[in-house]
Amino acid sequence: MAQTRPGSGFQTRNIDARNPEAAAHLIGALDVQDANPGVRRLRAWAHEALAPKDGERTLDVGCGTGSWTRELAAAVGPQGSALGVEPNPALRAVAEERAVGSGARFTDGDALALPLPDASVDIVWCERVLQHLAEPDRAVAEMARVLRPGGRVALLDTDWATTVLHPGDPEILRALTSGALTSAANPYSGRRLVGQLTAAGLVVDDRGSQALLQDHRSVAWPLIRMLGKSAVHRGLLTEAQCDTAYTGLAEAAERGALHMSVTMFGVVAHRPG
Numbered sequence: 001m002a003q004t005r006p007g008s009g010f011q012t013r014n015i016d017a018r019n020p021e022a023a024a025h026l027i028g029a030l031d032v033q034d035a036n037p038g039v040r041r042l043r044a045w046a047h048e049a050l051a052p053k054d055g056e057r058t059l060d061v062g063c064g065t066g067s068w069t070r071e072l073a074a075a076v077g078p079q080g081s082a083l084g085v086e087p088n089p090a091l092r093a094v095a096e097e098r099a100v101g102s103g104a105r106f107t108d109g110d111a112l113a114l115p116l117p118d119a120s121v122d123i124v125w126c127e128r129v130l131q132h133l134a135e136p137d138r139a140v141a142e143m144a145r146v147l148r149p150g151g152r153v154a155l156l157d158t159d160w161a162t163t164v165l166h167p168g169d170p171e172i173l174r175a176l177t178s179g180a181l182t183s184a185a186n187p188y189s190g191r192r193l194v195g196q197l198t199a200a201g202l203v204v205d206d207r208g209s210q211a212l213l214q215d216h217r218s219v220a221w222p223l224i225r226m227l228g229k230s231a232v233h234r235g236l237l238t239e240a241q242c243d244t245a246y247t248g249l250a251e252a253a254e255r256g257a258l259h260m261s262v263t264m265f266g267v268v269a270h271r272p273g
Contacts, residue, residue, distance in 0.1 A: 023091070042209070046208065047071070047075070047154075049205065052075040052076050053076065054077045055080045057076075057121045058073075058121060059082075059124045059143075060125045060126075062128075063085060063086045065094045066094070069095065070082070070099055070104045078103060086106060089108070092106050092108065111133060112142060119145075119147065123152050124152075126139075127154075127155075128158060129157070130186055131158055131160070131186050133185055133186055136192070136196065144200035144202055152269070152270045155269075157193060159187075159188055159262070163262045164259060165249070169245070176242070176245055178231065179231055179234075183230075190265035202270060203271075204269045207266065209265045213259075213261045214259075216253070218258075
């Protein structure tokens with residue numbers, strides 16, 4: 001949502017409203033993530049910790065296709081409000097289409113300059129957004145600004161340095177998974193959430209985490225090969241080393257012994273007063 005180095009298609013500078021194929025890729029990725037059991041468990045934990053009530057005003061920062069904005073709308077009922085802020089027009093169009101009849105609303109906007117007045121919402125939800133921002137601290141400060149005294153916030157984000165891939169030569173796999181650190185502007189986002197909220201003047205109430213696991217019977221080849229190309233491009237691995245790693249991962253998947261995961265963290269806090 002902010003200006004960042006090239007990498008993720010979710011970054012504002014990489015939005016291409018004229019490329020339907022790119023938009024379809026992002027929508028598909030979000031739909032897959034929505035269905036991930038680990039994501040669903042961490043969301044359920046954060047939702048319970050926030051305890052949204054009838055009539056409350058809620059904000060979903062970087063809402064994507066609006067799946068969680070709709071959940072917030074259902075939780076606060078017709079007397080409340082659920083607003084999703086999303087700078088990508090293609091994602092926002094899908095969010096509006098899917099939200100018909102739900103009460104959720106959507107608007108263009110940036111996490112660094114939320115289109116809301118001070119102390120105007122009861123709940124802020126921000127999931128897997130800060131990893132794409134070059135200035136995530138500014139975004140957290142903006143969320144604190146729009147929260148009313150006593151309002152609550154949930155930040156959920158991935159820490160790409162927790163990527164684990166097995167089996168194989170540990171040094172080769174370490175070089176391979178290091179590519180996950182190059183595609184995000186803020187790859188260590190998950191571990192920074194507590195400090196960012198505290199620095200913004202908020203009080204941390206609870207913390208949680210969830211490993212997002214790849215199916216042990218199949219290899220996520222598009223991702224693995226993308227990581228491999230990155231490692232070769234950076235001179236960390238040779239093509240032959242990548243091929244050896246690929247063969248080992250394929251054999252492990254065939255016998256149900258593959259492990260691939262990354263950890264997502266969540267923090268719930270409130271604005272004192």
